[in-house]
Amino acid sequence: MIDPEAGTNPQVQRTHRVMLDAARELLSENGPGAVTHLRVAEASGVARATVYRHWPDRVDILLDLLRGGADLHLVPPPEGLSLAERVTGLLQNLASALNGDSGQILTAMIGLAEWDEDVFAALERMRAFGPRLLRDILAAGIDDASLAADTDIDVLMDVLIGPLFLRRLLHHAEITNDYVARLVTTTLGPCLSR
Amino acid sequence: MIDPEAGTNPQVQRTHRVMLDAARELLSENGPGAVTHLRVAEASGVARATVYRHWPDRVDILLDLLRGGADLHLVPPPEGLSLAERVTGLLQNLASALNGDSGQILTAMIGLAEWDEDVFAALERMRAFGPRLLRDILAAGIDDASLAADTDIDVLMDVLIGPLFLRRLLHHAEITNDYVARLVTTTLGPCLSR
DNA sequence: CGCACATGATACAGTATGTCTCATCTAAGT
DNA sequence: ACTTAGATGAGACATACTGTATCATGTGCG
Known part of the structure; x- marks a missing residue:
């Protein structure tokens, strides 16, 4: 498991982002069943063990995607309108x-x-x-x-x-x-x- | 693959139903990811090879469930009402x-x-x-x-x-x-x- | 009874999973 | 520049799952 205190480590951030991008594409292309440690590792070029270090469980990857990419970015419309x-x-x-x-x-x-x-x-x-x-x-x-x-x-x-x-x-x-x-x-x- | 002409064979029908019941419960209890040949075989007491004979692909089991159990049974309401x-x-x-x-x-x-x-x-x-x-x-x-x-x-x-x-x-x-x-x-x- | 065929049991290779070890590399502080 | 903590890469390893094949046994039907 990655030290949660290492959130500021640029190496960790870089690896995390590369893996998450690959995971997002896997999800989009092939569905949630395709988001596995192995396939994320292959798609991102990161070692398989590293993927396990960042997300011990498969669902953790999906939850991370949900946090980072699925917020609906709704903005309140201006006041003046009807x-x-x-x-x-x-x-x-x-x-x-x-x-x-x-x-x-x-x-x-x-x-x-x-x-x-x-x-x-x-x-x-x-x-x-x-x-x-x-x-x-x-x-x-x-x-x-x-x-x-x-x-x-x-x-x-x-x-x-x-x-x-x-x-x-x-x-x-x-x-x-x-x-x-x-x-x-x-x-x-x-x-x-x- | 099971001979489609064997649809009248009581042995085939019995096995098919037992496996499908197990598959339905697996789906309901643990989600679509749990509906695999292996787990259907274990849950129904049928040999794993037999599950493959009835549904060569995993999705075929789910499609069979969809046909048999998920029709919404909607009936037209009586005419006289508002x-x-x-x-x-x-x-x-x-x-x-x-x-x-x-x-x-x-x-x-x-x-x-x-x-x-x-x-x-x-x-x-x-x-x-x-x-x-x-x-x-x-x-x-x-x-x-x-x-x-x-x-x-x-x-x-x-x-x-x-x-x-x-x-x-x-x-x-x-x-x-x-x-x-x-x-x-x-x-x-x-x-x-x- | 005897035939056709579905099933059970098992084996097999290939692949995925989860964990571990150790060498190497990176980002810090001294 | 040196040093150190810790993150990563590479790979080994046992285990489990997948898909297919084989053959003996059991079942339905004429």
């Missing part, structure tokens, strides 16, 4: 993340999380940020009366996010901006107080 | 399937489908039935004017189904009848012409 515009912006943000590499890593993790509680916990932490942003936007919508006061925010959040995951995970289809626009129109349109 | 009632009935039907073993098999398959096109094709065939039922119900709703004529049916379907998958796959939460009711109220309620 509720529908802010929601659309956030969902397009989420959509582009799901369309890219993060979506693939996420898919792998969702499959693993069913049976590995460490992966599940990591996934749990990861998906805490996006929903909070969306909830804030919707709550602000109720405050300034652009949303009806009796709106079921929990369900509305699922209704906005669920279809994106459905399209990505089950249909393997790209989530276009047009789709997000239609989604917001269908779900939010009728709820808006006019 | 649109919201029929949609609620169908979604509760889907929810109970997702809550049970089918949901777990489905989760495994979704993870595999990202990288195995055979699994993806099988998944594709499987999820053709449910959406068709829902689409028929919604189309009938437009015909009898209980839904607005300009309703975006494709998106509305995703909006109804997506949250269920989101809850099952990402939250690992049970989908209650109450949740389905709130879902239908939130999404369909405002669309209904009154």
Whole structure:
């Protein structure tokens, strides 16, 4: 096992990064089953023993990937816009993340999380940020009366996010901006107080 | 390889069923990675060579499980009910399937489908039935004017189904009848012409 | 009974896994 | 520049898994 205190050692950092890049490509190309110590070693040119030193368990590599590469990089949309515009912006943000590499890593993790509680916990932490942003936007919508006061925010959040995951995970289809626009129109349109 | 013409041989059927039962339990208990020829043989008490004879490739076992156990058993709700009632009935039907073993098999398959096109094709065939039922119900709703004529049916379907998958796959939460009711109220309620 | 064939048991080579040792190399401080 | 701690590379090693083959035994069916 690598000394955790060696986090500042440039040699360690270099090796770690090279291996992790190879692992990410293996995951993307061949799925989570391909992320083994042996294949990471071969793909990165690092000795097999070194891969074991950095991640004693196979799942540790995947958890490291999840930490480093699958955060969805959601940013809060600007304040001045209308509720529908802010929601659309956030969902397009989420959509582009799901369309890219993060979506693939996420898919792998969702499959693993069913049976590995460490992966599940990591996934749990990861998906805490996006929903909070969306909830804030919707709550602000109720405050300034652009949303009806009796709106079921929990369900509305699922209704906005669920279809994106459905399209990505089950249909393997790209989530276009047009789709997000239609989604917001269908779900939010009728709820808006006019 | 087992002679496909031997499908009527009771000895073959018996062995096949015993192995498949063991495979299903392995999948449910330990995930798709645990469904190997060796472990199916050990768990079922069948010789390892026999497992290879029935399914030359590891994925074939999973595809067999997908065929046999993961169909969602959706039934069309009765005609006399209102649109919201029929949609609620169908979604509760889907929810109970997702809550049970089918949901777990489905989760495994979704993870595999990202990288195995055979699994993806099988998944594709499987999820053709449910959406068709829902689409028929919604189309009938437009015909009898209980839904607005300009309703975006494709998106509305995703909006109804997506949250269920989101809850099952990402939250690992049970989908209650109450949740389905709130879902239908939130999404369909405002669309209904009154 | 006798035939066709599925199964059980076992062997086999090839490969993957996990751990270990030791020489070499790198990044620090002296 | 020297020295030292520790990270890496190279490889050995036992064990386990994979895929295939062989042959004796058991089962279903005419």
